[in-house]
Amino acid sequence: MADLIFRTVYGLILTIIHTIYAFYTSVRSTYNITRLRIASILNYHHRTPANIRKDVALLKKLPDHVAVILESKGKKEGGVEKLIDEVADLSCWCASVGVATLTVYQKTGMLKNYETPAHRAVSERLHTYFGSTRPTFRITSPHSPNAPSLPPNGDAVHDEEEVDLEINFVAQDDGRESIVDFTRALSDLAQGGKFNSEDVSVDLIDQEMKASVMGEPDLLILFTPRVFLQGFPPWQIRLTEIFHLEDNEGVSYTVFLKALHKFAGAEMRWGR
Amino acid sequence: MADLIFRTVYGLILTIIHTIYAFYTSVRSTYNITRLRIASILNYHHRTPANIRKDVALLKKLPDHVAVILESKGKKEGGVEKLIDEVADLSCWCASVGVATLTVYQKTGMLKNYETPAHRAVSERLHTYFGSTRPTFRITSPHSPNAPSLPPNGDAVHDEEEVDLEINFVAQDDGRESIVDFTRALSDLAQGGKFNSEDVSVDLIDQEMKASVMGEPDLLILFTPRVFLQGFPPWQIRLTEIFHLEDNEGVSYTVFLKALHKFAGAEMRWGR
Structure with a gap:
């Protein structure tokens, strides 16, 4: 019982x-x-950089180089226009908090064919945020040094000039392939006797990867509910903090802000 | 008003x-x-493989190769004994669900010096789970082919034999360094004219990385609250699903099970 x-x-x-x-x-x-x-x-920032700066004012450190992975969009989800729109938003948020480099990874590399429209969109969006004193920026992508990085509206930035925000379009090909390319080039040099194999080092590959693709991002933001790198350049993420949010799908300012807070080691409060 | x-x-x-x-x-x-x-x-499994198998019975797919990142332990947290204990637990869980390869990443490579005690611990733990019909296993680590992988208690497994579970101890040195080593070796060959640089390809590096370090894990489980790869071999995680749990610290069966469920694309219910 x-x-x-x-x-x-x-x-x-x-x-x-x-x-x-x-x-x-x-x-x-x-x-x-x-x-x-x-x-x-x-948290809406009303497209005002001062508001965005206020949102991160108390953070002890901010990333210098932010990378994001954007999902390829089908026609239904807005196609490449939607992607460019996301890039424009991210650029403005980065410029507002003082991030120097924004790497946009998109698996298929679709964005690389739209550097000019992307440039125009970012330029216009920056204008609505900053007015006439907008920050300078440049869009580059690895393996396309001759791409038209000059905008059609005249505010051209020369390759050597210092800009406030460097935007880098990266795709799957810039990942493993870039390591292969570099290995091939070194073998070629060694074959010609111009290079000694003992000179190969982590630093050398680091420098080459930085020059040809990108440096190491401090923070990688995924706007997907799962952590899956999709072929993101592997060499560069050794020390990167990877951020994602359960149940989140899509680019939003709140996720961006949460990532910055987590990066600084701070818990977000008050609904942030 | x-x-x-x-x-x-x-x-x-x-x-x-x-x-x-x-x-x-x-x-x-x-x-x-x-x-x-x-x-x-x-969810306690009472150290019975049948219970563990029941926990994953409904999953549509299971990983073949699981990787985990373990934290270095100070003396206070149990030191290397605690690490070995975690390896023993993980090995039993993997063997129970039929995982063929378990890669244990520990940044400093401390574990590599304890292959023999680790072998003994895993062997004993498998005995408490499986009794006398325990699965066979082998512990290996990259760059130490001469390490004593023969256990002292006599159930030696030869290098060529098929085992049920392959346990691989990997450290920071096996990450970027291994790519450097390989690049150096290729340059050497090219210099000697034994190798043509055009033969360098993703497949070639893939094969070499697989042979010298490890293959691509299907699932990488972090037992830390932050996603931070700590120098985990970069080449191999292109298609890996990375799992971590907010607020979790430490190795536990529940986190392991949650990771398998997420990998299979299933939501865990009933408190799992």
């Missing part, structure tokens, strides 16, 4: 715990999404 | 929302940790 009571009570407790968990699981996703939406309203 | 009422109501609503959020943030961490603890009790 005592055993029966024990079993019943035990079973009851288990059922209660299970119910709470099932409830939690189903509510969590809805909750997280709603929270992000409300936070977006609370 | 209407404006004043509006402002008051607006302020009130903001305050309420903020309070809810602050409450959420402070409760979340405690909640997550408690949840993990309760889940650990609910």
Whole structure:
């Protein structure tokens, strides 16, 4: 009899715990999404750099180089226009907090064919944020030194000039392939006797990767619910903090801000 | 007057929302940790492989190669004994669900000096799980082909034999350094005219990395609250799903199980 009571009570407790968990699981996703939406309203920056700077004012450190992975968009989701729109937003947020380099990884490299429209979009978006005193920027991509990085509206920036924000379009080909290319080039040099194999070092590859593709980002933001690097250049992410948010899908200012906070080692409060 | 009422109501609503959020943030961490603890009790496998198999029975796919990043332990946290204990647990869980390769990344490579004690610990732990019909296994590490992989208790496994579980100890040196080593070796060959630079390809480096360090893991489990790769071999994680859990610190069966569920694309329910 005592055993029966024990079993019943035990079973009851288990059922209660299970119910709470099932409830939690189903509510969590809805909750997280709603929270992000409300936070977006609370944190809205009104396209004012001062507001964005205020949002990060208390952070102890900020990344110098931010990388993001953007999803390829189908026609339904807005295609390449949507991608360019996301790049324009990210550029403005980065420029506002003082990030010097923004690397945009997009697997197929679709963006690289749209450097000119992207340049125009970023330039216009920066104007709505900063007015006439907008920061200077440059769009580059590895393996396309001759790409038209000069904008059509005349505010051309020369390759040697210092700019406030360097935007770098990177694709799958710039990952493993770039290591292969470099290895091939070194072998060629060695074959011609112009190079000694003992000179190969981590530093040498580091320098080459930095020059030909990009340096090491401090922070990599994924706007996807899963952590999956999709062929992102592997050499460069040794010391990178990778940020993603459960249940999040899509680029938003709140996710960007949360990533900066996590990077600084700070918990976001007040719905941020 | 209407404006004043509006402002008051607006302020009130903001305050309420903020309070809810602050409450959420402070409760979340405690909640997550408690949840993990309760889940650990609910999911406890009693060191029985059949229980572990039951936990993953409904999953559509399982990883063939699992990698984990373990934290270096100070003396206070149990030192290398604690690390070996974690390796023994992980090996048993992997063997139970049929994972063929377990890669254990530990930054400093401390584990590599303890292959023999690790072998003994894994062997004993497998015995408590499986009894006398325990699976065969082998411990290897890159760049130490002469390490004593023969256990002292006699159940030696020869290098060529097929084993049920391959355990691979990997450290920081096996990451970028291995790419440098390979590049150097190729340059040497090219210099001697034994090799043509055009033969360098992604496949060639892939094969070499697989042979000298490890293949590509399907799933990488981090037992840390932040996503930070700590110098994990970069070449091999292009297609790897990376799993981590917010607020989690330390190796536990529940986190392992959650990772497998996420990998299979399934949501865990009932507190798992």
